Amino acid sequence: MTTIDSYSHDVSGEKEFGFAQAVKVGDTVYISGQLSHDGAGEFIHADDLDGQFQQIWANLQKVLDHYGITRNQIVQDGVFVVNLPENAAAVAAAHLAYFGDHRPTSTTVGVDSLFFPGQLLEINFIANTTLPA
Template identity: 55%
Template sequence: MQVGDTVYISGQLAHDAEGNFVGEGDFDAQVRATLENLDKVLAHFGASRRQVVETSVLVVGLREHFDAAAAAHARYFGDHRPTSTISGVVELALPAQLVEIGAVVRLDIAS
């Protein structure tokens, strides 16, 4: 949803172009697919990763997956550091889903 120069991206998850869930049982694969989907939403709005100002990351099994989630976030954003909240949850919308990532983007920031 876009309001002025701000885009609010709801939680993305690991699904392919046909809507099939991918990466069952594989946290790293789910994170990769989720971030690829985030890239697609950014492209839809003509935005780049550098325009992301906030992320919200929900993780099932946070203690087990925290390091992998943090490393993937750092690789994805490089030297850009948006504010980020990572929260552990008991479950997400889909039974095999381990991660969900939402974001806030400012289009008026140079990419």
């Protein structure tokens, strides 16, 4: 029997919108779009792409730690970027810096806007717990 284990940051928005930050089903962890919010769930780093990336990586790390996995076990990500033509090089550089030699599958999508004013970035992930860490 497959069990489901969900994880939340316990921040505003999760209960109001009815979602978990991540759900583990079997060996797969599905991670909701991570964005730049602090521990209280307040959006931070408006219009600051680098700051948003750094906070996304920090929020993602909380999810990975909960499941005892590493970034090397991420198999896919989906990157949603406001003004992709202007931000494409910075997005590519940040992705390469974070993942290093590890190469998950990735889809990058340019969007007109995201949920919060000044939000430039949101990234979701899929990880597999049986891969080498």
